[in-house]
Amino acid sequence: MTNLDSILKSRDITLPTKVRLVKAMVFPVVMYGCESWTVKKAEHRRIDAFELWCWRRLLRVPWTARRSNPSILKEIGPGISLEGMMLKLKLQYFGHLMRRVDSLEKTLMLGGIGGRRRRGRQRMHH
Numbered sequence: 001m002t003n004l005d006s007i008l009k010s011r012d013i014t015l016p017t018k019v020r021l022v023k024a025m026v027f028p029v030v031m032y033g034c035e036s037w038t039v040k041k042a043e044h045r046r047i048d049a050f051e052l053w054c055w056r057r058l059l060r061v062p063w064t065a066r067r068s069n070p071s072i073l074k075e076i077g078p079g080i081s082l083e084g085m086m087l088k089l090k091l092q093y094f095g096h097l098m099r100r101v102d103s104l105e106k107t108l109m110l111g112g113i114g115g116r117r118r119r120g121r122q123r124m125h126h
Helices: 002-008 015-025 041-059 069-076 082-099 104-109
Strands: none
Touching: 002 015, 015 041, 041 069, 041 082, 082 104
């Protein structure tokens, strides 16, 4: 994002154009491979924090300024959040897997692996 600083700090470029630039050049890099991620609560918070950090840099709001996240999002008007984009990609990938015929990934996703595990703790192998 630092390489885009000169563009993002330029007063000649409108805010909607800057938002589109961030969505096109920053978020895809961050979301690379997100279809296979297991996102827990801590990761959700970090993803939200990163998105708002990007929007605050875009608006040149210092981190010391006491501005609420909803007010930042209202000013930016991003439409869909970073997490929303990630969920969309996950669902697209899931649909892609479901359309495949006889694939291992599809069988794993649907829990179609048969058999039973042995009782007790796994044995140590040396």
